[in-house]
Amino acid sequence: MRVSLFITCINDSLYPHTGQAVVRVLERLGHEVVFPEGQSCCGQMHHNSGYAPEAVAMVRQFVEIFREAEVVVVPSTSCTAMIRTQYPHLARHVAKDAALLEAVEALVPRVWEFSEFLTRKLGLTDVGAYYPHRVTYHSSCNSLRSLGLGDGPLTLLRHVRGLDLVELPNNTECCGFGGTFAVKNAETSTAMLTDKMRHILSTNAEICTAGDNSCLMHIGGGLSRQRTGVRTVHLAQILASTAEAPLA
Amino acid sequence: MSNATFTSRAAKSLRNSQLRRNINKATTTIRGKTARVTAELPDWEALRLAGREIKRSTLAELDKHLIALEESVTRAGGTVHWARDAAEAREIVVRLTKAHNTDQVIKIKSMTTDEIELNPALEGAGIRPYETDLADMIVQMGREKPSHLLVPAIHKNRVEIRDLFRDQMGSHGEGLSDRPTDLTKAARAYLRDKFLETRVAISGANFAVAETGSVVVVESEGNGRMCLTLPDVLISIMGIEKVLPRWQDLEVFLQLLPRAATGERMNPYTSIWTGTVPGDGPREFHLVLLDNGRSKILADEVSRETLHCIRCSRCLNVCPVYERAGGHAYDSMYQGPIGAIVTPQLKGLEEAGSLPYASSLCGACHEVCPVKINIPQILVHLRGKVVESKRETALGKLSGENMAMQVASRLFNNQQALEWSLWAGRLGQKLLTRDGVMPWLPPPLSGWTLSRDFPALPEQSFRDWWKQRENGK
Numbered sequence: 001m002r003v004s005l006f007i008t009c010i011n012d013s014l015y016p017h018t019g020q021a022v023v024r025v026l027e028r029l030g031h032e033v034v035f036p037e038g039q040s041c042c043g044q045m046h047h048n049s050g051y052a053p054e055a056v057a058m059v060r061q062f063v064e065i066f067r068e069a070e071v072v073v074v075p076s077t078s079c080t081a082m083i084r085t086q087y088p089h090l091a092r093h094v095a096k097d098a099a100l101l102e103a104v105e106a107l108v109p110r111v112w113e114f115s116e117f118l119t120r121k122l123g124l125t126d127v128g129a130y131y132p133h134r135v136t137y138h139s140s141c142n143s144l145r146s147l148g149l150g151d152g153p154l155t156l157l158r159h160v161r162g163l164d165l166v167e168l169p170n171n172t173e174c175c176g177f178g179g180t181f182a183v184k185n186a187e188t189s190t191a192m193l194t195d196k197m198r199h200i201l202s203t204n205a206e207i208c209t210a211g212d213n214s215c216l217m218h219i220g221g222g223l224s225r226q227r228t229g230v231r232t233v234h235l236a237q238i239l240a241s242t243a244e245a246p247l248a
Numbered sequence: 249m250s251n252a253t254f255t256s257r258a259a260k261s262l263r264n265s266q267l268r269r270n271i272n273k274a275t276t277t278i279r280g281k282t283a284r285v286t287a288e289l290p291d292w293e294a295l296r297l298a299g300r301e302i303k304r305s306t307l308a309e310l311d312k313h314l315i316a317l318e319e320s321v322t323r324a325g326g327t328v329h330w331a332r333d334a335a336e337a338r339e340i341v342v343r344l345t346k347a348h349n350t351d352q353v354i355k356i357k358s359m360t361t362d363e364i365e366l367n368p369a370l371e372g373a374g375i376r377p378y379e380t381d382l383a384d385m386i387v388q389m390g391r392e393k394p395s396h397l398l399v400p401a402i403h404k405n406r407v408e409i410r411d412l413f414r415d416q417m418g419s420h421g422e423g424l425s426d427r428p429t430d431l432t433k434a435a436r437a438y439l440r441d442k443f444l445e446t447r448v449a450i451s452g453a454n455f456a457v458a459e460t461g462s463v464v465v466v467e468s469e470g471n472g473r474m475c476l477t478l479p480d481v482l483i484s485i486m487g488i489e490k491v492l493p494r495w496q497d498l499e500v501f502l503q504l505l506p507r508a509a510t511g512e513r514m515n516p517y518t519s520i521w522t523g524t525v526p527g528d529g530p531r532e533f534h535l536v537l538l539d540n541g542r543s544k545i546l547a548d549e550v551s552r553e554t555l556h557c558i559r560c561s562r563c564l565n566v567c568p569v570y571e572r573a574g575g576h577a578y579d580s581m582y583q584g585p586i587g588a589i590v591t592p593q594l595k596g597l598e599e600a601g602s603l604p605y606a607s608s609l610c611g612a613c614h615e616v617c618p619v620k621i622n623i624p625q626i627l628v629h630l631r632g633k634v635v636e637s638k639r640e641t642a643l644g645k646l647s648g649e650n651m652a653m654q655v656a657s658r659l660f661n662n663q664q665a666l667e668w669s670l671w672a673g674r675l676g677q678k679l680l681t682r683d684g685v686m687p688w689l690p691p692p693l694s695g696w697t698l699s700r701d702f703p704a705l706p707e708q709s710f711r712d713w714w715k716q717r718e719n720g721k
């Protein structure tokens with residue numbers, strides 16, 4: 001399959017290793033990856049902060065760039081949720097643009113979150129990964145609720161050789177990130193993060209993974225500040241690691 | 249108005265260990281109970297859809313149903329009053345009460361009367377209102393605001409409650425212990441006197457059926473039943489969105505409400521009355537239909553479904569923000585996720601503009617709401633209105649946030665500018681980076697570094713890596 005990668009702005013600028021891992025997994029599975037030029041951001045930050053007209057500009061840009069794609073793969077649960085649930089809303093209620101809405105609705109079914117693409121589109125559970133670490137998994141709110149990915153990501157993790165998977169208590173609760181929420185309501189956000197870290201530490205895992213680097217930036221930022229010694233690693237990087245070429 | 253916002257009020261309550269403990273314990277228990285009794289119904293999802301659809305279609309023809317309700321209530325011997333806003337509603341209730349030459353009224357838990365700030369108006373007119381719901385009574389005695397839709401005194405512990413009772417219940421409070429059974433016994437004896445001696449009662453309403461003119465109150469303590477049957481005069485106040493077209497619709501809502509609210513299959517007391525009946529119950533019945541901003545909400549196609557709410561409080565009980573910040577942080581009789589969308593729409597964004605931001609948009613509320621209100625969507629919609637109103641002012645245009653958003657949106661639409669800014673960022677961050685992370689950032693990002701390190705920008709972005717790889721092929 002010819003997969004168009006939508007890297008997302010956070011992964012592009014802060015977490016290039018996640019994107020490289022996605023490319024590695026997909027190519028290992030025999031797919032062709034293309035990276036369309038001119039892509040930038042899904043518009044989530046603008047939309048969630050109340051800057052809807054600015055977000056619409058990014059909807060248009062996204063549709064323009066990926067219109068012809070066979071499938072679009074996105075290594076971020078929140079950006080996928082933004083595209084799937086909010087693009088139609090923005091086209092209908094903010095842009096009030098029937099042509100845009102039509103284009104969005106035609107494109108959305110071809111947009112997949114990375115783990116979802118593996119499990120649901122390709123029907124895989126084992127991607128041949130090897131990762132000898134004790135890992136706990138944080139299912140992001142968007143993975144659980146907006147995308148309904150359920151156990152899909154966990155199934156992939158269960159099939160990783162060498163990986164010691166520990167269940168995260170209270171897993172369905174938000175880590176407290178919420179975009180600008182983490183800055184605007186920093187104290188409430190911190191209280192949520194503290195409880196999330198408490199649960200992570202209770203697992204004795206060395207790594208906390210998730211399908212979204214924005215949650216991981218938040219959780220990892222807290223774990224780093226507290227000198228817990230626990231790291232955060234995107235799911236794609238775990239799946240990209242093999243016995244021949246292991247990743248940290 | 250003070251300058252307090254959700255953020256500043258939450259900062260206070262986050263440090264209150266008693267409050268944190270009480271709310272955590274209460275919400276954890278209730279979450280478990282509601283999850284059990286909603287999961288046991290094979291048609292729970294169908295009920296939710298039915299509830300949502302009944303509300304949607306009713307609101308689409310609200311005028312018609314309200315007029316039908318007025319006709320039915322009048323036919324059954326009641327009187328209907330229309331109140332455009334809180335002031336009109338207060339004036340109606342005070343006038344009706346005064347007409348009966350009484351200096352006290354009993355009340356059954358009603359958020360609508362809190363919304364219109366009825367109690368101070370009654371007191372101003374020389375009428376003393378007595379709350380008869382246990383928790384409301386506690387809040388009233390403490391001269392506080394409720395902190396939870398259904399458990400208004402969730403923030404209090406029993407020693408505090410004992411002290412209030414000792415102080416304010418006269419002989420019933422003398423020598424009282426803090427044992428829950430003793431506290432409720434005292435409250436019961438104290439309230440019994442009030443039920444028997446008071447001639448006017450004020451209630452809210454959970455539902456009103458247009459076709460029959462019946463009004464419904466759902467409760468747990470039996471105080472409602474006393475208020476609704478013993479006094480000579482009953483005045484009920486309801487928001488206009490509470491009307492249901494058919495008697496049959498109650499079947500759906502009387503299943504949805506108790507299961508979502510308290511995790512019970514059926515609530516202990518359901519009172520339904522239709523007008524007046526000679527020789528039984530109140531001799532006079534008044535129904536006040538309150539708009540107070542609701543028709544404005546109805547006109548907004550995105551936030552309209554706010555009016556579906558049946559005030560079950562389930563969204564509060566699953567909300568991680570409510571659980572930590574507590575009800576008082578919302579400074580409203582409507583707290584939690586529903587409060588964050590209702591209050592700004594009723595009071596206006598000027599007064600409650602910080603509430604739409606009191607959410608991480610995690611979606612737990614939307615997931616459990618018995619009538620499927622998409623609260624995160626409405627929160628974002630209201631944020632849009634806050635931004636819009638600020639953009640209209642020069643100061644708002646120049647605000648740090650607006651400028652940052654404008655810059656970001658230009659960058660994201662311009663490849664070269666984006667690459668250049670990443671390069672500049674890498675250069676700039678050298679000053680702030682320690683051991684690969686940034687432990688401090690300047691305002692407004694200092695909120696982030698309050699408790700979190702920020703990752704340093706890597707030397708190579710993904711797109712640079714990709715370009716290099718393509719060139720090397």
Ligand code: SF4
Nearest residue numbers: 557558560561563617
């Ligand atoms: S918004 Fe939904 S969950 Fe919250 S109180 Fe209203 S009906 Fe209940």
